[in-house]
Amino acid sequence: MGGFLRRIQDVDLREKIVLVRVDHNVTMIESKKGDGLTVISDAFRVESSIPTLYAIIERGGRPILMTHVNRPRDKKTKKITMDEKRDGTKAIARYLSEKLGCVFASPRVVEKTDKAGEEEEDDGGIEMSQFFKDGTMQTMIADLKARRIGGIYMPNVRWFSGEERGGEECGARLAREMANMADVFVNDAFGSWQPHVSTFDVAKLLPSYAGLLMQRELDAMRRVLEPVRPFVAVVAGSKVNTKIGTLINVAKKCDALILGGVIYNAYLSAKYGVKIKGVDEEDVELARTHLVNAEEVREKLLELPTLVESKEIDGCGCVPVDGRCTTMPKEYDDVRLVHVKDMKPGNEHSFINDVASISYSDEKIVQAVRTAKTILVNAVMGYTSKGFHEGTVGLDELIHNNTDSSSPANVFFGGGDTLQEFKSLSPGSYLNALENPQTYLFTGGGTVLKVIEVGEAGKLDIVRVLTDEEDEDERIQDKNKTSSLTDADLYDDDEKREDRKGDKENVLVAKIKQPECNADRVNCDCSDLNAHYPHQRL
Ligand SMILES: Nc1ncnc2c1ncn2[C@@H]1O[C@H](COP(=O)(O)OP(=O)(O)O)[C@@H](O)[C@H]1O
Ligand SMILES: O=C(OP(=O)(O)O)[C@H](O)COP(=O)(O)O
Known part of the structure:
Protein backbone atom coordinates (compact mmCIF):
# COMPACT_ATOMS: atom_id res chain seq x y z
CA MET A 1 0.00 0.00 0.00
CA GLY A 2 1.34 3.46 -0.89
CA GLY A 3 0.58 5.26 2.37
CA PHE A 4 -0.39 4.17 5.86
CA LEU A 5 -3.97 3.20 6.40
CA ARG A 6 -5.73 5.56 8.82
CA ARG A 7 -7.45 3.29 11.33
CA ILE A 8 -10.49 3.81 13.49
CA GLN A 9 -8.39 2.90 16.57
CA ASP A 10 -6.28 6.02 16.03
CA VAL A 11 -8.97 8.65 16.28
CA ASP A 12 -10.79 10.26 19.19
CA LEU A 13 -14.48 9.65 18.52
CA ARG A 14 -15.94 11.17 21.68
CA GLU A 15 -19.22 12.94 20.89
CA LYS A 16 -18.50 12.74 17.18
CA ILE A 17 -21.12 11.80 14.64
CA VAL A 18 -19.54 8.96 12.70
CA LEU A 19 -20.81 8.22 9.22
CA VAL A 20 -20.11 4.53 8.63
CA ARG A 21 -20.26 2.91 5.19
CA VAL A 22 -20.95 -0.78 5.67
CA ASP A 23 -21.56 -3.53 3.12
CA HIS A 24 -24.86 -4.89 4.40
CA ASN A 25 -25.88 -5.93 0.92
CA VAL A 26 -27.97 -8.89 2.05
CA THR A 27 -30.88 -10.84 0.64
CA MET A 28 -34.29 -10.30 2.21
CA ILE A 29 -36.90 -13.00 2.63
CA GLU A 30 -40.35 -13.15 4.15
CA SER A 31 -40.27 -13.99 7.85
CA LYS A 32 -41.28 -17.57 8.67
CA LYS A 33 -43.15 -16.32 11.72
CA GLY A 34 -46.04 -15.33 9.51
CA ASP A 35 -45.94 -11.76 10.84
CA GLY A 36 -45.60 -10.35 7.32
CA LEU A 37 -42.16 -8.88 8.07
CA THR A 38 -39.16 -9.02 5.77
CA VAL A 39 -36.06 -10.49 7.41
CA ILE A 40 -32.42 -10.97 6.45
CA SER A 41 -31.77 -14.41 4.95
CA ASP A 42 -28.10 -14.55 6.01
CA ALA A 43 -26.70 -12.03 8.49
CA PHE A 44 -22.98 -12.81 7.97
CA ARG A 45 -22.23 -9.40 6.50
CA VAL A 46 -24.10 -7.58 9.25
CA GLU A 47 -22.50 -9.68 11.99
CA SER A 48 -19.06 -9.03 10.52
CA SER A 49 -19.47 -5.29 11.00
CA ILE A 50 -20.56 -5.48 14.63
CA PRO A 51 -17.03 -5.16 16.09
CA THR A 52 -16.64 -1.84 14.27
CA LEU A 53 -20.04 -0.60 15.47
CA TYR A 54 -19.20 -1.64 19.01
CA ALA A 55 -15.80 0.07 18.78
CA ILE A 56 -17.41 3.30 17.59
CA ILE A 57 -20.00 3.35 20.34
CA GLU A 58 -17.55 2.21 23.00
CA ARG A 59 -15.20 5.02 21.99
CA GLY A 60 -17.97 7.58 22.39
CA GLY A 61 -18.96 8.00 18.73
CA ARG A 62 -22.52 8.24 17.49
CA PRO A 63 -23.03 6.17 14.30
CA ILE A 64 -25.00 6.87 11.17
CA LEU A 65 -24.90 3.77 8.97
CA MET A 66 -25.28 3.52 5.25
CA THR A 67 -25.11 0.63 2.82
CA HIS A 68 -26.23 -0.28 -0.66
CA VAL A 69 -28.54 -3.23 -1.11
CA ASN A 70 -28.76 -4.93 -4.48
CA ARG A 71 -28.53 -3.14 -7.82
CA PRO A 72 -31.88 -1.29 -7.96
CA ARG A 73 -31.01 0.61 -11.17
CA ASP A 74 -32.42 -1.04 -14.30
CA LYS A 75 -29.51 -1.89 -16.64
CA LYS A 76 -31.44 -0.79 -19.73
CA THR A 77 -33.73 2.10 -18.68
CA LYS A 78 -31.23 3.35 -16.05
CA LYS A 79 -34.18 4.10 -13.74
CA ILE A 80 -34.04 3.29 -10.05
CA THR A 81 -36.84 1.26 -8.47
CA MET A 82 -37.27 1.37 -4.72
CA ASP A 83 -38.62 -1.80 -3.20
CA GLU A 84 -38.38 -1.80 0.58
CA LYS A 85 -39.06 -5.55 0.74
CA ARG A 86 -36.33 -6.44 -1.73
CA ASP A 87 -33.68 -3.81 -1.35
CA GLY A 88 -34.63 -1.70 1.61
CA THR A 89 -32.69 -1.32 4.84
CA LYS A 90 -35.45 -1.50 7.44
CA ALA A 91 -35.03 -5.24 8.03
CA ILE A 92 -31.32 -4.61 8.69
CA ALA A 93 -32.04 -1.72 11.07
CA ARG A 94 -34.51 -3.94 12.90
CA TYR A 95 -31.93 -6.76 13.10
CA LEU A 96 -29.34 -4.39 14.59
CA SER A 97 -31.87 -2.94 17.02
CA GLU A 98 -32.65 -6.42 18.30
CA LYS A 99 -29.05 -7.55 18.28
CA LEU A 100 -27.58 -4.54 20.05
CA GLY A 101 -30.53 -3.68 22.26
CA CYS A 102 -30.92 -0.08 21.14
CA VAL A 103 -32.95 1.66 18.48
CA PHE A 104 -31.52 2.10 14.98
CA ALA A 105 -33.86 4.67 13.46
CA SER A 106 -34.35 5.23 9.74
CA PRO A 107 -35.67 8.29 7.95
CA ARG A 108 -38.87 7.56 6.08
CA VAL A 109 -38.49 7.73 2.31
CA VAL A 110 -40.98 9.67 0.28
CA GLU A 111 -40.65 8.48 -3.29
CA LYS A 112 -41.00 10.91 -6.15
CA THR A 113 -44.55 10.46 -7.36
CA ASP A 114 -45.07 13.31 -9.77
CA LYS A 115 -42.95 12.51 -12.77
CA ALA A 116 -44.60 15.13 -15.01
CA GLY A 117 -42.13 17.36 -16.78
CA GLU A 118 -39.25 15.32 -15.46
CA GLU A 119 -35.91 15.83 -17.09
CA GLU A 120 -34.85 12.88 -19.20
CA GLU A 121 -31.68 12.40 -17.20
CA ASP A 122 -33.64 12.26 -13.94
CA ASP A 123 -33.06 8.70 -12.73
CA GLY A 124 -35.99 8.73 -10.30
CA GLY A 125 -33.61 8.64 -7.30
CA ILE A 126 -34.43 10.51 -4.13
CA GLU A 127 -32.64 13.60 -2.78
CA MET A 128 -30.99 13.36 0.60
CA SER A 129 -31.96 16.98 1.30
CA GLN A 130 -35.60 15.85 1.77
CA PHE A 131 -34.68 14.55 5.21
CA PHE A 132 -33.28 17.93 6.18
CA LYS A 133 -36.06 19.98 4.65
CA ASP A 134 -38.73 18.25 6.75
CA GLY A 135 -36.56 18.25 9.88
CA THR A 136 -36.35 14.44 10.17
CA MET A 137 -32.61 14.28 10.08
CA GLN A 138 -32.06 17.10 12.57
CA THR A 139 -34.41 15.41 15.01
CA MET A 140 -32.78 12.01 14.61
CA ILE A 141 -29.30 13.47 14.98
CA ALA A 142 -30.41 15.24 18.15
CA ASP A 143 -31.78 11.92 19.47
CA LEU A 144 -28.55 10.23 18.49
CA LYS A 145 -26.38 12.80 20.25
CA ALA A 146 -28.52 12.68 23.37
CA ARG A 147 -28.24 8.84 23.31
CA ARG A 148 -31.96 8.41 23.00
CA ILE A 149 -31.30 6.18 20.00
CA GLY A 150 -28.26 4.00 19.35
CA GLY A 151 -27.84 4.78 15.68
CA ILE A 152 -29.36 6.02 12.47
CA TYR A 153 -29.70 3.69 9.51
CA MET A 154 -30.01 5.48 6.18
CA PRO A 155 -32.12 4.13 3.30
CA ASN A 156 -30.34 2.17 0.55
CA VAL A 157 -27.68 4.56 -0.78
CA ARG A 158 -28.40 3.38 -4.34
CA TRP A 159 -31.84 4.96 -4.03
CA PHE A 160 -30.19 8.38 -3.87
CA SER A 161 -29.79 10.40 -6.98
CA GLY A 162 -26.06 10.80 -7.69
CA GLU A 163 -24.69 7.82 -5.70
CA GLU A 164 -23.14 6.25 -8.79
CA ARG A 165 -22.21 9.58 -10.43
CA GLY A 166 -19.46 10.93 -8.22
CA GLY A 167 -17.81 13.03 -10.91
CA GLU A 168 -21.01 14.92 -11.74
CA GLU A 169 -22.85 17.73 -10.00
CA CYS A 170 -25.57 15.45 -8.54
CA GLY A 171 -22.86 13.19 -7.10
CA ALA A 172 -20.91 16.12 -5.65
CA ARG A 173 -24.10 17.43 -4.05
CA LEU A 174 -24.86 14.05 -2.49
CA ALA A 175 -21.29 13.81 -1.17
CA ARG A 176 -21.65 17.23 0.50
CA GLU A 177 -24.99 16.31 2.00
CA MET A 178 -23.58 13.07 3.42
CA ALA A 179 -20.47 14.81 4.74
CA ASN A 180 -22.48 17.56 6.38
CA MET A 181 -24.28 15.05 8.60
CA ALA A 182 -21.10 13.88 10.30
CA ASP A 183 -17.72 14.73 11.81
CA VAL A 184 -15.87 11.59 10.76
CA PHE A 185 -16.22 8.95 8.04
CA VAL A 186 -15.42 5.28 8.60
CA ASN A 187 -15.38 2.82 5.73
CA ASP A 188 -15.95 -0.77 6.78
CA ALA A 189 -17.36 -1.88 3.43
CA PHE A 190 -14.53 -3.94 1.96
CA GLY A 191 -17.07 -5.70 -0.29
CA SER A 192 -18.15 -2.42 -1.92
CA TRP A 193 -15.11 -1.70 -4.05
CA GLN A 194 -16.90 0.45 -6.62
CA PRO A 195 -15.84 4.09 -6.11
CA HIS A 196 -19.29 5.56 -5.58
CA VAL A 197 -20.22 8.65 -3.56
CA SER A 198 -20.81 6.73 -0.31
CA THR A 199 -17.53 4.78 -0.59
CA PHE A 200 -15.21 7.32 -2.15
CA ASP A 201 -16.36 10.90 -2.74
CA VAL A 202 -17.63 11.41 0.81
CA ALA A 203 -14.33 10.08 2.18
CA LYS A 204 -12.56 13.01 0.51
CA LEU A 205 -14.68 15.52 2.41
CA LEU A 206 -14.27 14.19 5.97
CA PRO A 207 -11.47 12.85 8.14
CA SER A 208 -11.80 9.23 7.11
CA TYR A 209 -10.66 5.93 8.58
CA ALA A 210 -10.76 2.19 7.94
CA GLY A 211 -13.06 0.16 10.18
CA LEU A 212 -12.01 -3.07 11.89
CA LEU A 213 -13.57 -5.35 9.27
CA MET A 214 -11.91 -3.41 6.45
CA GLN A 215 -8.56 -3.89 8.21
CA ARG A 216 -9.14 -7.62 8.72
CA GLU A 217 -10.10 -8.13 5.09
CA LEU A 218 -7.08 -6.18 3.85
CA ASP A 219 -4.82 -8.40 5.97
CA ALA A 220 -6.37 -11.56 4.51
CA MET A 221 -6.06 -10.08 1.03
CA ARG A 222 -2.26 -10.09 1.36
CA ARG A 223 -2.38 -13.89 1.69
CA VAL A 224 -4.32 -14.16 -1.56
CA LEU A 225 -1.87 -11.89 -3.34
CA GLU A 226 1.05 -14.07 -2.27
CA PRO A 227 -0.51 -17.51 -2.72
CA VAL A 228 1.09 -20.79 -1.86
CA ALA A 409 -4.96 -25.77 1.01
CA ASN A 410 -5.54 -22.22 2.26
CA VAL A 411 -9.09 -21.62 1.13
CA PHE A 412 -10.64 -18.18 0.63
CA PHE A 413 -14.37 -17.94 0.09
CA GLY A 414 -15.68 -14.51 -0.88
CA GLY A 415 -18.94 -12.98 -2.02
CA GLY A 416 -22.32 -12.23 -0.52
CA ASP A 417 -24.15 -14.97 -2.40
CA THR A 418 -21.21 -17.37 -2.28
CA LEU A 419 -21.19 -17.30 1.52
CA GLN A 420 -24.94 -17.37 1.83
CA GLU A 421 -25.21 -20.47 -0.38
CA PHE A 422 -22.18 -22.13 1.22
CA LYS A 423 -23.87 -21.80 4.59
CA SER A 424 -27.30 -22.98 3.50
CA LEU A 425 -26.29 -25.75 1.04
CA SER A 426 -23.24 -27.17 2.83
CA PRO A 427 -23.75 -26.27 6.50
CA GLY A 428 -21.26 -28.87 7.78
CA SER A 429 -18.42 -27.61 5.59
CA TYR A 430 -19.39 -24.03 6.42
CA LEU A 431 -19.08 -24.66 10.16
CA ASN A 432 -15.71 -26.33 9.57
CA ALA A 433 -14.61 -23.34 7.53
CA LEU A 434 -15.48 -20.95 10.37
CA GLU A 435 -13.27 -22.93 12.73
CA ASN A 436 -10.45 -23.68 10.29
CA PRO A 437 -7.48 -21.27 10.56
CA GLN A 438 -6.57 -22.09 6.93
CA THR A 439 -9.94 -20.88 5.66
CA TYR A 440 -11.03 -17.27 5.45
CA LEU A 441 -14.46 -15.96 4.52
CA PHE A 442 -14.35 -12.57 2.77
CA THR A 443 -17.56 -10.53 2.93
CA GLY A 444 -17.03 -9.42 -0.68
CA GLY A 445 -16.13 -11.51 -3.73
CA GLY A 446 -15.93 -8.91 -6.50
CA THR A 447 -13.51 -6.87 -4.35
CA VAL A 448 -11.09 -9.78 -4.04
CA LEU A 449 -11.11 -10.18 -7.83
CA LYS A 450 -10.67 -6.43 -8.28
CA VAL A 451 -7.68 -6.30 -5.92
CA ILE A 452 -6.07 -9.20 -7.81
CA GLU A 453 -6.69 -7.25 -11.02
CA VAL A 454 -5.03 -4.03 -9.81
CA GLY A 455 -2.27 -5.86 -7.93
CA GLU A 456 -2.69 -4.42 -4.42
CA ALA A 457 -5.55 -3.25 -2.22
CA GLY A 458 -4.03 0.23 -1.80
CA LYS A 459 -4.69 0.85 -5.48
CA LEU A 460 -8.44 0.65 -4.99
CA ASP A 461 -9.81 4.20 -4.78
CA ILE A 462 -11.89 3.34 -1.74
CA VAL A 463 -8.78 2.20 0.16
CA ARG A 464 -6.35 4.81 -1.18
CA VAL A 465 -8.61 7.57 0.12
CA LEU A 466 -8.18 6.12 3.63
CA THR A 467 -4.38 6.37 3.52
CA ASP A 468 -2.14 9.19 4.56
CA GLU A 469 -1.16 9.70 0.93
CA GLU A 470 -4.27 11.84 0.77
CA ASP A 471 -3.67 15.23 2.38
CA GLU A 472 -6.08 15.56 5.29
CA ASP A 473 -5.91 19.37 5.57
CA GLU A 474 -6.75 19.71 1.94
CA ARG A 475 -9.64 17.34 2.37
CA ILE A 476 -11.16 19.23 5.29
CA GLN A 477 -10.68 22.56 3.54
CA ASP A 478 -12.47 21.02 0.62
CA LYS A 479 -15.37 20.17 2.84
CA ASN A 480 -15.57 23.77 4.12
CA LYS A 481 -15.32 25.10 0.60
CA THR A 482 -18.10 22.90 -0.63
CA SER A 483 -20.23 22.87 2.50
CA SER A 484 -23.49 24.12 1.13
CA LEU A 485 -26.21 22.98 3.47
CA THR A 486 -27.03 26.24 5.16
CA ASP A 487 -30.18 26.78 7.21
CA ALA A 488 -31.72 28.35 4.13
CA ASP A 489 -31.20 25.12 2.23
CA LEU A 490 -32.51 22.99 5.01
CA TYR A 491 -35.72 24.76 5.93
CA ASP A 492 -38.29 26.16 3.56
CA ASP A 493 -39.46 29.07 5.67
CA ASP A 494 -38.16 31.34 8.42
CA GLU A 495 -40.53 30.01 11.04
CA LYS A 496 -39.39 26.42 10.61
CA ARG A 497 -35.82 27.61 10.56
CA GLU A 498 -36.26 29.25 13.98
CA ASP A 499 -38.13 26.20 15.33
CA ARG A 500 -35.46 23.85 14.22
CA LYS A 501 -32.47 25.82 15.40
CA GLY A 502 -32.84 24.15 18.77
CA ASP A 503 -32.44 20.72 17.28
CA LYS A 504 -29.13 21.66 15.81
CA GLU A 505 -27.92 22.76 19.27
CA ASN A 506 -29.14 19.44 20.59
CA VAL A 507 -31.64 20.84 23.08
CA LEU A 508 -34.43 18.31 22.58
CA VAL A 509 -35.13 17.18 26.11
CA ALA A 510 -37.27 14.20 27.02
CA LYS A 511 -39.96 15.71 29.24
CA ILE A 512 -42.98 13.54 29.74
CA LYS A 513 -43.39 9.80 29.39
CA GLN A 514 -46.19 9.10 26.92
CA PRO A 515 -46.25 5.37 26.24
CA GLU A 516 -49.09 5.60 23.75
CA CYS A 517 -47.72 8.51 21.75
CA ASN A 518 -48.76 8.42 18.10
CA ALA A 519 -47.29 11.74 17.04
CA ASP A 520 -44.65 12.06 14.40
CA ARG A 521 -41.24 12.30 16.06
CA VAL A 522 -40.49 15.50 14.21
CA ASN A 523 -43.43 17.19 15.89
CA CYS A 524 -43.02 15.68 19.29
CA ASP A 525 -40.33 15.84 21.95
CA CYS A 526 -41.76 13.17 24.28
CA SER A 527 -39.55 10.34 25.41
CA ASP A 528 -41.53 7.42 24.06
CA LEU A 529 -39.02 6.39 21.47
CA ASN A 530 -40.52 2.96 20.96
CA ALA A 531 -43.63 4.68 19.71
CA HIS A 532 -41.67 6.94 17.41
CA TYR A 533 -39.32 4.30 16.06
CA PRO A 534 -41.50 1.18 16.34
CA HIS A 535 -38.94 -1.29 15.01
CA GLN A 536 -39.82 0.08 11.62
CA ARG A 537 -42.30 -2.56 10.53
CA LEU A 538 -42.73 -3.17 6.81
N1 LIG B 1 -26.67 -20.19 -14.62
C1 LIG B 1 -27.18 -19.22 -13.89
N2 LIG B 1 -28.26 -18.54 -14.32
C2 LIG B 1 -28.78 -17.54 -13.55
N3 LIG B 1 -28.29 -17.13 -12.36
C3 LIG B 1 -27.22 -17.78 -11.89
C4 LIG B 1 -26.61 -18.84 -12.62
N4 LIG B 1 -25.56 -19.26 -11.91
C5 LIG B 1 -25.50 -18.51 -10.78
N5 LIG B 1 -26.51 -17.62 -10.76
C6 LIG B 1 -26.85 -16.65 -9.70
O1 LIG B 1 -25.75 -15.82 -9.43
C7 LIG B 1 -25.94 -15.24 -8.15
C8 LIG B 1 -24.63 -14.95 -7.49
O2 LIG B 1 -23.91 -14.04 -8.30
P1 LIG B 1 -22.93 -12.94 -7.72
O3 LIG B 1 -23.68 -11.84 -7.08
O4 LIG B 1 -22.03 -12.58 -8.86
O5 LIG B 1 -22.15 -13.76 -6.61
P2 LIG B 1 -21.38 -13.28 -5.29
O6 LIG B 1 -22.33 -12.43 -4.48
O7 LIG B 1 -21.05 -14.56 -4.59
O8 LIG B 1 -20.19 -12.53 -5.76
C9 LIG B 1 -26.76 -16.24 -7.34
O9 LIG B 1 -27.93 -15.60 -6.89
C10 LIG B 1 -27.09 -17.34 -8.35
O10 LIG B 1 -28.43 -17.80 -8.22
O1 LIG C 1 -22.37 -8.15 -3.07
C1 LIG C 1 -21.34 -7.53 -3.30
O2 LIG C 1 -20.32 -8.02 -4.03
P1 LIG C 1 -20.15 -9.58 -4.39
O3 LIG C 1 -21.40 -10.04 -5.09
O4 LIG C 1 -18.97 -9.57 -5.30
O5 LIG C 1 -19.86 -10.28 -3.12
C2 LIG C 1 -21.08 -6.16 -2.77
O6 LIG C 1 -22.12 -5.74 -1.94
C3 LIG C 1 -20.88 -5.19 -3.92
O7 LIG C 1 -22.06 -5.07 -4.67
P2 LIG C 1 -21.99 -4.45 -6.15
O8 LIG C 1 -21.17 -5.40 -6.96
O9 LIG C 1 -23.43 -4.35 -6.59
O10 LIG C 1 -21.31 -3.09 -6.03
Missing part, protein backbone atom coordinates in the same frame (compact mmCIF):
# COMPACT_ATOMS: atom_id res chain seq x y z
CA ARG A 229 1.11 -22.67 -5.18
CA PRO A 230 -0.61 -24.30 -6.94
CA PHE A 231 -3.37 -21.65 -6.80
CA VAL A 232 -6.83 -22.49 -8.16
CA ALA A 233 -9.46 -19.77 -8.63
CA VAL A 234 -13.14 -20.64 -9.09
CA VAL A 235 -15.28 -17.72 -10.27
CA ALA A 236 -18.98 -17.90 -11.07
CA GLY A 237 -22.20 -16.03 -10.33
CA SER A 238 -24.19 -13.48 -12.23
CA LYS A 239 -22.35 -10.14 -11.99
CA VAL A 240 -20.74 -10.53 -15.39
CA ASN A 241 -20.15 -6.84 -16.13
CA THR A 242 -18.17 -6.08 -12.98
CA LYS A 243 -16.30 -9.38 -12.62
CA ILE A 244 -15.33 -10.41 -16.12
CA GLY A 245 -12.75 -7.65 -16.67
CA THR A 246 -10.76 -8.87 -13.68
CA LEU A 247 -10.35 -12.41 -14.98
CA ILE A 248 -7.33 -11.86 -17.24
CA ASN A 249 -5.30 -10.81 -14.21
CA VAL A 250 -6.82 -13.54 -12.06
CA ALA A 251 -5.71 -16.01 -14.74
CA LYS A 252 -2.19 -14.51 -14.75
CA LYS A 253 -1.99 -14.91 -10.99
CA CYS A 254 -3.41 -18.42 -10.63
CA ASP A 255 -2.39 -21.84 -11.93
CA ALA A 256 -5.88 -22.97 -12.89
CA LEU A 257 -9.12 -21.08 -13.43
CA ILE A 258 -12.56 -22.70 -13.24
CA LEU A 259 -15.71 -20.82 -14.25
CA GLY A 260 -19.40 -21.35 -13.57
CA GLY A 261 -22.72 -19.50 -13.50
CA VAL A 262 -23.72 -16.83 -16.00
CA ILE A 263 -20.06 -15.97 -16.58
CA TYR A 264 -19.42 -19.52 -17.85
CA ASN A 265 -22.56 -19.44 -20.01
CA ALA A 266 -21.36 -16.21 -21.63
CA TYR A 267 -17.94 -17.79 -22.21
CA LEU A 268 -19.45 -20.93 -23.79
CA SER A 269 -21.61 -18.81 -26.09
CA ALA A 270 -18.62 -16.78 -27.23
CA LYS A 271 -16.23 -19.72 -27.56
CA TYR A 272 -18.50 -22.28 -29.27
CA GLY A 273 -20.88 -19.93 -31.09
CA VAL A 274 -23.96 -21.34 -29.35
CA LYS A 275 -27.01 -19.39 -28.22
CA ILE A 276 -28.06 -19.86 -24.61
CA LYS A 277 -31.44 -18.58 -23.52
CA GLY A 278 -31.26 -15.71 -21.05
CA VAL A 279 -27.62 -14.83 -21.78
CA ASP A 280 -27.27 -11.17 -22.88
CA GLU A 281 -25.46 -10.46 -26.14
CA GLU A 282 -23.56 -7.75 -24.22
CA ASP A 283 -22.19 -10.37 -21.81
CA VAL A 284 -21.20 -12.63 -24.71
CA GLU A 285 -19.20 -9.75 -26.22
CA LEU A 286 -17.49 -9.14 -22.88
CA ALA A 287 -16.68 -12.85 -22.66
CA ARG A 288 -15.20 -12.78 -26.16
CA THR A 289 -12.88 -9.90 -25.26
CA HIS A 290 -11.91 -10.84 -21.72
CA LEU A 291 -11.97 -14.63 -21.84
CA VAL A 292 -11.95 -16.24 -25.30
CA ASN A 293 -9.47 -13.81 -26.86
CA ALA A 294 -7.27 -13.58 -23.79
CA GLU A 295 -4.26 -15.85 -24.00
CA GLU A 296 -3.77 -15.93 -20.21
CA VAL A 297 -7.32 -17.20 -19.74
CA ARG A 298 -7.02 -19.76 -22.53
CA GLU A 299 -3.89 -21.17 -20.89
CA LYS A 300 -5.32 -21.53 -17.41
CA LEU A 301 -9.01 -22.24 -17.92
CA LEU A 302 -10.23 -25.74 -17.11
CA GLU A 303 -13.64 -26.20 -18.68
CA LEU A 304 -16.27 -27.99 -16.64
CA PRO A 305 -17.49 -30.53 -19.20
CA THR A 306 -21.15 -31.08 -18.31
CA LEU A 307 -23.99 -28.67 -17.61
CA VAL A 308 -27.64 -28.75 -16.67
CA GLU A 309 -30.04 -27.45 -19.29
CA SER A 310 -33.63 -26.79 -18.36
CA LYS A 311 -36.67 -25.72 -20.34
CA GLU A 312 -37.99 -23.90 -17.31
CA ILE A 313 -36.20 -21.31 -15.26
CA ASP A 314 -37.43 -22.90 -12.01
CA GLY A 315 -36.00 -25.97 -10.31
CA CYS A 316 -37.69 -27.73 -7.42
CA GLY A 317 -35.03 -26.96 -4.81
CA CYS A 318 -33.69 -30.50 -4.35
CA VAL A 319 -30.09 -31.42 -5.09
CA PRO A 320 -30.55 -33.32 -8.36
CA VAL A 321 -28.45 -36.23 -9.53
CA ASP A 322 -26.86 -35.74 -12.96
CA GLY A 323 -29.15 -32.82 -13.63
CA ARG A 324 -32.25 -34.86 -12.78
CA CYS A 325 -34.56 -34.05 -9.95
CA THR A 326 -34.48 -36.93 -7.50
CA THR A 327 -38.16 -36.81 -6.72
CA MET A 328 -39.10 -36.21 -10.38
CA PRO A 329 -42.34 -34.26 -10.19
CA LYS A 330 -43.59 -33.86 -13.73
CA GLU A 331 -43.05 -30.14 -14.05
CA TYR A 332 -39.34 -30.46 -13.28
CA ASP A 333 -38.74 -33.43 -15.54
CA ASP A 334 -37.74 -31.27 -18.46
CA VAL A 335 -34.09 -31.10 -17.42
CA ARG A 336 -31.20 -32.69 -19.25
CA LEU A 337 -27.42 -32.77 -19.30
CA VAL A 338 -25.46 -30.90 -22.00
CA HIS A 339 -21.88 -31.74 -22.82
CA VAL A 340 -19.51 -28.97 -23.85
CA LYS A 341 -17.91 -31.33 -26.39
CA ASP A 342 -21.24 -31.44 -28.27
CA MET A 343 -21.60 -27.65 -28.55
CA LYS A 344 -21.48 -26.59 -32.23
CA PRO A 345 -21.82 -23.11 -33.81
CA GLY A 346 -25.47 -22.25 -34.31
CA ASN A 347 -26.77 -24.67 -31.64
CA GLU A 348 -29.56 -23.18 -29.57
CA HIS A 349 -29.86 -24.07 -25.92
CA SER A 350 -32.58 -23.41 -23.45
CA PHE A 351 -31.60 -22.08 -19.99
CA ILE A 352 -28.31 -23.48 -18.73
CA ASN A 353 -29.01 -23.24 -15.06
CA ASP A 354 -26.22 -25.20 -13.45
CA VAL A 355 -23.04 -27.24 -13.69
CA ALA A 356 -23.71 -30.99 -13.40
CA SER A 357 -21.99 -32.70 -10.47
CA ILE A 358 -20.51 -35.27 -12.86
CA SER A 359 -18.22 -32.44 -14.06
CA TYR A 360 -16.36 -32.74 -10.77
CA SER A 361 -15.27 -36.25 -11.68
CA ASP A 362 -13.34 -34.87 -14.66
CA GLU A 363 -9.72 -35.85 -14.17
CA LYS A 364 -8.19 -32.41 -14.77
CA ILE A 365 -10.61 -30.74 -12.39
CA VAL A 366 -10.12 -33.34 -9.65
CA GLN A 367 -6.34 -33.17 -10.01
CA ALA A 368 -6.27 -29.35 -9.91
CA VAL A 369 -8.44 -29.03 -6.81
CA ARG A 370 -6.96 -32.02 -4.99
CA THR A 371 -3.38 -30.74 -5.33
CA ALA A 372 -4.11 -27.03 -4.85
CA LYS A 373 -2.43 -25.23 -1.95
CA THR A 374 -4.51 -22.08 -2.33
CA ILE A 375 -8.12 -22.04 -3.49
CA LEU A 376 -10.18 -18.88 -4.09
CA VAL A 377 -13.93 -19.39 -4.38
CA ASN A 378 -16.24 -16.64 -5.58
CA ALA A 379 -18.63 -19.07 -7.04
CA VAL A 380 -22.32 -19.74 -6.98
CA MET A 381 -22.20 -22.28 -9.80
CA GLY A 382 -25.89 -22.41 -10.66
CA TYR A 383 -29.15 -20.58 -10.40
CA THR A 384 -29.53 -21.51 -6.75
CA SER A 385 -32.29 -19.05 -6.02
CA LYS A 386 -34.42 -21.02 -8.51
CA GLY A 387 -33.51 -24.39 -7.01
CA PHE A 388 -30.47 -25.39 -9.09
CA HIS A 389 -28.05 -26.44 -6.35
CA GLU A 390 -26.12 -29.36 -7.78
CA GLY A 391 -23.06 -27.53 -9.12
CA THR A 392 -22.51 -25.47 -5.98
CA VAL A 393 -22.88 -28.41 -3.60
CA GLY A 394 -20.58 -30.53 -5.83
CA LEU A 395 -17.90 -27.83 -5.73
CA ASP A 396 -18.15 -27.53 -1.94
CA GLU A 397 -17.67 -31.31 -1.64
CA LEU A 398 -14.65 -31.30 -3.91
CA ILE A 399 -13.02 -28.52 -1.90
CA HIS A 400 -13.94 -30.22 1.35
CA ASN A 401 -12.03 -33.31 0.21
CA ASN A 402 -8.95 -31.16 -0.21
CA THR A 403 -9.29 -29.39 3.16
CA ASP A 404 -9.80 -32.78 4.81
CA SER A 405 -6.56 -34.14 3.36
CA SER A 406 -3.19 -34.37 5.11
CA SER A 407 -1.88 -31.31 3.29
CA PRO A 408 -4.85 -28.97 3.03
